[in-house]
Amino acid sequence: MPRIRDIAQICKSKNAGPFMVTIDVLFEDHERYRQVKATGVLNAALFARLYGVAEADVLFTPYDTAAAFKATLPRLVPAGDIGDTDVYGAQQHAPLLDVEVPITL
DSSP states (O other): OOBHHHHOSEEEEEESSTTEEEEEEEOSOHHHHHHHHHHTOSSHHHHHHHHTOOGGGOEEEEETTTTEEEEEEEOSSOTTSTTOSOTTOTTTTHHHHTOBOOOOO
């Protein structure tokens, strides 16, 4: 089964302010995006589980026109605070890379 790292053209994260992080998953091929979307694998519950936050705190949005998914969720440690290991939020997408998507390549 392919993983996000195998099928997404871009998977990145960044700060959405000091208390939130945004994760983007973009697909070059709109048909591949539609296949992934149809599985329902990428959703607010997945991000909540991967990042240890409440599902209600995840803003998950599929963008059909851009063939992309966006999730915005609270950071467990504010950017720059004691214990923060990624002040820019640039490496928070890593847990998502190994998520398997039940599609055929």
